[in-house]
Amino acid sequence: MRKLLSSIAIAALATTALHADPGGGKGQGGGKDHGNGGAENRGGNGNGGDKQDRAQGGGKSDHGPVAVREDHGKANGKGDRADGFKNDNGQRQVKHDWTEGRSERDNHDRLVRDNRDMGNSRGIWSEYDQRGLVNGCPPGLAKKHNGCMPPGQAKKSNFDRYDRNWWGLRGLNNTSGYRYVDGNLVRLSSNGSVLSYYPLLGGALSVGNPWPSGWQSTPLAPYYANYYGLDNDSRYYDGAIYNVAPGTSIIQKIAALLTGDTFNVGQRMPSGYDAYNVPYQYRNQYADGPNANYRYSDGYVYQTDPKTQLILAAIKLLT
């Protein structure tokens, strides 16, 4: 039985809404320098210029320690803030960042802490997933072939014709038009050389392979490292967490799969959580009832209003 160290964002948060607005064109926290050497229609470094209209705010530049800030009553009732979190009819906002335990606290300490943790994870996942193709030649292919020319027919795949949703990928801008080469989806030039690539789970991103050099290290929020029991360097990439050997950047383990869904207290539960799915060890504690339902995703249990489907609280599950 896991020991539960729960922290619950207080329910009835009609006055607290955190808008990460995934994929909706607004509200992500303005990250840049997320490590990709190139980007697919993203202005070269993965932010801005995204045809999927995920406009970036002008905020922080990376995932390093930045104090969390809570802004009470500063909402103007409409529009987006420079830090990327959208105001909503005068509701209070919380700006999030990776660093746990840092905040300018007030008498809503408990609430702030939990909302921040939620925003951390959800905002970051979707932000990461905007990175797109890496410019250049996949490391493995560069060593094996001159001029970054893809190998012959034997290395081609009949799965080339399937789109990003078939592959289960979040980070590709265009739905189709990629080729599969040596564990990557790639874009080819008119002469057939590789222009850019997207490393794939189970392909280039396999246990024993080096982390692609075009991707800089990106930290995993401490909560997730704790929840999934990861001690070493752990990195998120397109719905999966990889454990990487310190120093060598060799992938040691594919440690977790994630939905990457966005959950915000005060907003409706995302679609796709119609059935009770709380892990076994928490079922007695978080059972559906007339006043609350509970759903699990990516290391959290979410308490929802059975009638409105609004998320009332996020509950951390730590071992």
Added chain:
Amino acid sequence: MMRFAHLFAAAALLALPACSKPAATGEAASTEMAKSDKSLGDVIGGDGQFKTLAAALKSTGLDGVFTGKGDYTVLAPTDAAFTALGDKAAELTAPDQNAALAAVLRSHVVPGMLTTADIGKAIDANGGKPISMRTMGTGSVKFARSGADLTVTADDGATAKLSSAGMSASNGAVLPIDAVLKKF
């Protein structure tokens, strides 16, 4: 086909008695799974009907996910389900196509622990209409009743029947299905 046969033959392992009880909705809805101390990886690897799946998890490196701490429900195609793919199974399980295989597998994984009883209750609560659950791909699957059976349908229309009430694990559940939830 050789690679497929190889994977099939090389797969594990210690046979655990799989629950062969059909996932009939009325009965399944009232049946809770017993607690298990085995991980999802051990349950899949130890069940004789999932040799191909177990080998696929190992070859893609996803076995580490299911022996770890995260909680998942695996919609587990049986060996017969892979066999039914015909030549596509050989293509999918070729050594240089592990990324495609991983893509297929992630769309068979649902967050948390989901039992047939949970599915039945949710369908009941939805007035008998299908219910949706997120997968670790980019989409979702829909569970529905078809006569006495429970079915699951992917976004691309691929459909399978839940062939038993499933097995619990320390970190989730395994729900056997009779087809691969992916169109090729």
